[in-house]
Amino acid sequence: MSFENIVGNNKVKAFLEQSVKENHILHSYLFSGIEGIGKTLFAREFARQLLCLEKEENENCLSCQKYYSHNHPDFYEIEPENNTIKIEQIRQMQEKILEKPITSKRKVYLIIDSDTMTKEAQNCLLKTLEEPPEYATIVLTTSNESKLLNTIKSRCMKISFEPIETLKIQEYLKKQMQIEPSLEWIKRSEGSIGKAIKLQEKKEIYEKVNELLENIEKQDKIATLKQAEVLYEQKENIQDILEYINVFLYNTKEKQKWNCIPYVEQTKKRLLASSNYDMCIDYLVMNMWEEMNEKYSRSSI
Ligand SMILES: [Zn+2]
Missing domain, CATH: 1.10.8 (Helicase, Ruva Protein; domain 3)
Incomplete structure (x- = not known):
């Protein structure tokens, strides 16, 4: 593996490679960009290079061998457990980080989806970001930067990932x-x-969602509700589907469809507030129907 095998974000690749080559390494980085864009892959490869004991990637490198066998004593990943990173996880990290590296010259910590840290966890991490041991590098990844405290952000070098x-x-x-x-x-x-x-x-599901969105302005409420069944059935995937609906509506560049976006946003919030699921979907489908069939909405049903 090298950065070559990761798609996109060539500027980031060049910057990280140069940093390793010149040995200009900072103590903390924030990898920021939308979900699914390769931030974690980049962070892992950056970590491997930081830990590597050879100048070139080399089969005999003890550090890389350990890294690839997921057995590197100087490399840690912290991930959300049940959707949050808790203060206990950060405290454990803080104890460990004080122990000197074993195999490599550095220790690297990845905090994946760092925005899921609780406020307490973030405040706790601050202490380490303020005074990290000289051998430590911490890489935070996030697709939701606004949830991180400014005090955390200001202590990290931000690396922005492009679509x-x-x-x-x-x-x-x-x-x-x-x-x-x-x-x-x-x-x-x-x-x-x-x-x-x-x-x-999930192509089959999304094709059904497409069909619903494409036909909503051509058919009556009852047919629309029937076609919306896919939304009622897909409770587990609904946040992804709502995101998809937004992109679909936005890409049409049609005023009526753009007017539906606030309903989608509202539905997302209602669902997160754990309102009645079917009622939230009713609200969305009916409002989208009325928006797209505005001229009929007063007279029918
Ligand atoms: Zn190596």
Whole structure:
């Protein structure tokens, strides 16, 4: 593995490689960008290079051997447990980080989805970011920067990840997964390979959602509700589907469809506040129908 094998974000690649080569390494980085864009892959490869004991990638490198066998004593990943990173996880890290590295000259910590840290966890991490041991590098990843305390952000060097070009995603899917979805389809993944793969895996579901969205202005309420069954059935995937509906509506560049976006946003919030699921979907479908069939809405049903 090297950065060469990761798609997109060439500027980030060049910068990280240069930093390793020149040995200009900081204590903390924040990798920021939308979900599914390769931030964690980049962070892991950066970590491997930081820990590596050789100048070039080399089979005999003890550090890389340990790294690839997921057995590197100087490399740690902290991930959300039940959707949050808790203060206990940060405290454990803080105890460990004081122990000197064993195999490599450095220790590297990745905090994946760092925005899921509780406020307490973030405040606790601050102490380490303020005074890290000289051998330590901490990489935080986030797709929701606004949830991080400013005091955390100001202590990290921010590396911004850009969406990946549609053509590059298509090329990747063709090479790695032997599938070739249309460019129109890939555009709905907003430049995220992770999302493109999800869309592909759940193609049947998303095709039904498409059908609903394409027909909503051509049919009556009852037919629309029938076609909306896919939304009622997909409780587990609903947040992803709502995100998808937003992208679909936005890409149409039609005023009536844009007017539906606030209803989707409202539905997301209602669902997170654990309102009655079916009622939330009723609200969404009925309001979208009325918005798109405005001229009929007063007279029918
Ligand atoms: Zn190595």
